[in-house]
Amino acid sequence: MNIALALYQLESELERELIFRNISFEKHDRLYFFETNYCPLFAQVTWINCQTITISSINDGMKKLKALGRNWALFSIGHHRRAQLIQEGLPKINHDPITFLAQHPQHPMGGWTLLNEQTIICSTETTSRYPLGKIEFIENKEVPPSRAYLKLWEFFTVHCTPPEPGTTVIDMGSSPGGWSWVLSQMKLNVISVDKAPLEDRIASIPNITFLQESAFALNPHTMKPVRWFFSDIICYPERLLAFVTKWMHESSVEHFVCTIKFQGEADFTVIDQFLKIPNSKIVHMYHNKHELMWWCRK
Numbered sequence: 001m002n003i004a005l006a007l008y009q010l011e012s013e014l015e016r017e018l019i020f021r022n023i024s025f026e027k028h029d030r031l032y033f034f035e036t037n038y039c040p041l042f043a044q045v046t047w048i049n050c051q052t053i054t055i056s057s058i059n060d061g062m063k064k065l066k067a068l069g070r071n072w073a074l075f076s077i078g079h080h081r082r083a084q085l086i087q088e089g090l091p092k093i094n095h096d097p098i099t100f101l102a103q104h105p106q107h108p109m110g111g112w113t114l115l116n117e118q119t120i121i122c123s124t125e126t127t128s129r130y131p132l133g134k135i136e137f138i139e140n141k142e143v144p145p146s147r148a149y150l151k152l153w154e155f156f157t158v159h160c161t162p163p164e165p166g167t168t169v170i171d172m173g174s175s176p177g178g179w180s181w182v183l184s185q186m187k188l189n190v191i192s193v194d195k196a197p198l199e200d201r202i203a204s205i206p207n208i209t210f211l212q213e214s215a216f217a218l219n220p221h222t223m224k225p226v227r228w229f230f231s232d233i234i235c236y237p238e239r240l241l242a243f244v245t246k247w248m249h250e251s252s253v254e255h256f257v258c259t260i261k262f263q264g265e266a267d268f269t270v271i272d273q274f275l276k277i278p279n280s281k282i283v284h285m286y287h288n289k290h291e292l293m294w295w296c297r298k
């Protein structure tokens with residue numbers, strides 16, 4: 001059995017995803033239990049191959065969890081006091097905010113819940129090394145003009161090795177400049193494109209070249225060659241798909257990193273079209289809202 005923790009206020013998307021995949025589930029608070037070995041996109045974390053443990057006391061619960069692994073994050077769905085007391089008897093886990101490009105936690109992070117007084121459901125195998133998939137950064141509240149920069153921080157800290165300094169990259173839909181700022185800090189040569197202007201303090205960064213025009217109108221053939229393509233453009237997923245397909249065929253881009261944004265409900269048919277692109281991955285990162293992160297190495 002797997003258990004997925006739904007993202008706060010995106011429970012309906014997880015339900016729609018499971019229904020779309022023909023997976024029947026049982027719901028306990030924000031935890032969705034199902035018998036397939038599937039890890040949903042719209043989950044904050046998924047606990048894989050969960051075990052059911054019978055416990056006779058709080059101490060027995062601590063002892064049995066400790067015997068299975070070191071790190072445990074609780075998602076409490078009932079019997080909260082008892083669950084909390086068990087958690088307090090387990091080794092402390094680190095909830096401190098991290099820095100950009102901080103080292104990955106070395107040890108796996110288990111997940112558990114107390115189903116009733118005598119029953120723990122737990123997994124030592126989860127989709128995140130951070131407690132319940134929560135990744136908090138020590139934020140920079142001075143320079144970045146929007147909180148969107150946290151998405152790229154999370155992406156490069158958790159999911160992908162950054163480009164070499166000096167690489168030329170393009171940032172589509174870049175205003176007010178959070179992503180361009182992150183990329184410029186990584187010592188990349190950034191071509192930044194938006195119909196709206198960048199914040200002045202971002203536009204004046206020397207390794208950012210700003211083009212104020214529609215990203216969809218750019219001709220890859222007449223552009224300086226770029227190796228990484230970033231897009232945080234607000235547009236329909238179908239339009240983004242056509243846009244990246246064009247750049248895949250007509251440019252020297254090797255890596256694509258894009259947010260797929262949904263205005264209404266998520267469209268799983270178009271999500272599957274993105275997933276069909278070879279070497280593609282999609283996740284819902286902790287800092288994504290009603291959108292998914294798609295990336296691909298050509």
Ligand SMILES: C[S@@+](CC[C@H](N)C(=O)[O-])C[C@H]1O[C@@H](n2cnc3c(N)ncnc32)[C@H](O)[C@@H]1O
Pocket residue numbers: 145146148149172173174175176177178179180193194195196213214215216232233234235
């Ligand atoms: C979510 S914001 C981007 C935030 C940005 N990544 C940051 O870190 O500050 C989406 C942007 O897409 C831009 N956009 C929408 N349609 C566009 C188009 N056709 N060409 C270029 N940019 C577009 C909007 O102007 C808006 O600035």
